[in-house]
Amino acid sequence: MEITFNLPGLETIEQRTIPLDSSVIYDVIIIGGGPAALTAAVYCMRKGVKTGLITLDVGGQVAETSVVENYMGYNHIEGISLVQRFKEQVEQFEIGFLQGYKAIQLQDGTIKKVTCEDGNTYMAKAVIITTGKRWRRLNVPGESELTGKGVAYCAICDAPLFKDKDVMVVGGGNSAVEAAIDLAKLATSVTVVQLLPHLTADKVLQDELSKFNNVTIVYQHQLKAIHGTNSVEAVTLFDSRSQKERTLNVQGIFIEIGLVPNTELVKDVVALNHNGEIIIDCNCRTSRPGIFAAGDVTSVPYKQIIIAAGEGAKAALSACEYVLLKK
Amino acid sequence: MPLFDEKVKTQLVQLLSKLTNPITLHFFSQEIECPTCQTTHQFVEEIASLSDKISLHTYDLVKDSDIAKAFNIDKIPAIVVSDSKNTLKGVRFFGIPAGYEINSFIGACLEVSGAKEPLPQPIIDRIKKIAKPIHIQVFVTLT
Incomplete structure (x- = not known):
């Protein structure tokens, strides 16, 4: 009988993330935890800007995907494993990380203020919205009462x-x-x-x-x-x-009637299209300076992991450039 | 031959360095050990050798039936993870925690030692709202 032990890779064990600090003015705060958010986090940290990330959970829709066969570099990978890889890549940085809480209010201004379910308000010069999409509900009687019960x-x-x-x-x-x-x-x-x-x-x-x-x-x-x-x-x-x-x-x-963008946080702050998605330009800029967006929550067509990740990188670079020019 | 190769051993040492308080592993087997019991016995011995915060007690399901009963053990091989005062924390492993299960095993050891994962306040608040006793059984598959 051959026995194996599948521990996560050695290099992945060290976690360098730090708690998000409400007394700090971050350069960039990323809101969301899917491929766009995690890619943006890596890009911001590699650019050396002070970065924070707020998300209810990590992985977004990828965490609910059984198998991914169209993310380059992996012929075949379970959604949850891909999320784990993404997460590990973020965790090697000293990024301010807040998981388990939802951002509930975004206040625009030279310094953007993000109020969170944990009761704190966090500050940043630029914000990247990567809140993704969720399942569309039918809104018929019995639906919410029996969700998870059939x-x-x-x-x-x-x-x-x-x-x-x-x-x-x-x-x-x-x-x-x-x-x-x-x-x-x-x-x-x-x-x-x-x-x-x-x-x-x-x-x-x-x-x-x-x-x-x-x-x-x-x-x-x-x-x-x-x-x-x-x-x-x-x-x-x-x-x-x-x-x-x-x-x-x-x-x-x-x-199974599609998805709706999670734009409750920003619907009164930035312009949305008729699908409720955040309108962005090719630099991932929204209608408000200093507020960027990426991934499924935006007007960019074709909702794919690799597109969300690419857009996350673009939003990060764009936000970093914005922060740099503001200095 | 040891169960853990050098790479796994290094990882385990690193993981177990996060143990806060001492813990005790209570291993249940029997006099003439079944093949799985033998491997699991070796497993707990090797684990215990990797951290001075881990003590190991080995029991016989038949001879130490009182202890087995106290720990609610009715089949072997079994491992109970407790604090150093032998206080039951509700963690029992049946069979060998090999493959991916080693992650749950190490996680359980860290948890019992007091190195707890912080739980977000909204989740704590929701759990506190549970008004009646609830029995949760989780069935897990690897894929």
């Missing part, structure tokens, strides 16, 4: 919990069809509920889905309500053609 948003995370059950997927895009494929392998039945008369997912995915005989697609239907006492038991569907409602018994619902 209502799910991440098929990669939660599909195995619905083995041999009747489940529903709401949506018709790539994420919905991917979820339906994952679920069809495990669940007894999968009902895909789509608002439009057709699916909008890529053809390869639609072809893959059509191979399963336990999948039903219900077009032009809307999910109106989710019912259940301790867990999901049934849903009310509205047929937009016949204008009639009907009830369907399911034990699980995956809501």
Whole structure:
């Protein structure tokens, strides 16, 4: 019997991050913890500017991704491992680090003030917003009450919990069809509920889905309500053609209708586009001087890890240049 | 042959240097050891040799049944991680903590020694709001 011990790499053990200090005026404070934020952190620290980072959790959506096969340098890496690598690369620097708290208010000015859930206000000459996106909710009765009790948003995370059950997927895009494929392998039945008369997912995915005989697609239907006492038991569907409602018994619902940008913090400070994303120029500058943004929260198209990381680097360099010219 | 090669040993020494207070490992096996018990026995011995803050006690599940009962051990190999006063902290490992599990094992040792991970206040506040006893069972797979 061969026994191995998988410890993280030696060089990764030393953590040099320091607690974020509310009495210091930082050059740059980064808000967020995904690929854009962590890359920006590395770039700022390598530029030698005084940097802080505030994030509720590290990894962003990558932490919820099972496997990544399109981040250069790795043919195949688990999302969580990639996050770990990113984090280790940041931790080799003496960066002011605050994890576990959300930034709740951003005050613009020559010195930007970031008020945080920990009760402190942190100051910086420049701020980089990298708050990413989160799952879009349907906002129907029963949804929030039954989230985690049958209502799910991440098929990669939660599909195995619905083995041999009747489940529903709401949506018709790539994420919905991917979820339906994952679920069809495990669940007894999968009902895909789509608002439009057709699916909008890529053809390869639609072809893959059509191979399963336990999948039903219900077009032009809307999910109106989710019912259940301790867990999901049934849903009310509205047929937009016949204008009639009907009830369907399911034990699980995956809501896969895209993502919304996390812009609550900045919505009254910087300009947003019609999707609620922060508008930035090619230097990652927002509508306010000294406030930069990068990654999925911005108007930059194609939400990808490698793009977010690249944009994070750009935002950092842009913010460093801004700080330098201000001196 | 030792279980830990030089590289792993160096890493472990470095990790265990963060132990705050002394801890005790209570290892449960039996007179004629099963192959896994033997390896786990070697594991705890090697771990204990890497830090002077770790003491090791070895027990026999049958002969020391009173101690086993007190530590809530009903199968072997088992390792209980306690503080130096043998106070139970609820940490028991069954089987060998090899592979990725060694990280949880080292983490548990550090935690019991008092080198705690700081918990953010909002999380502490939320936990404090739990009004009734809750039994949490966590099932973990590596992938």
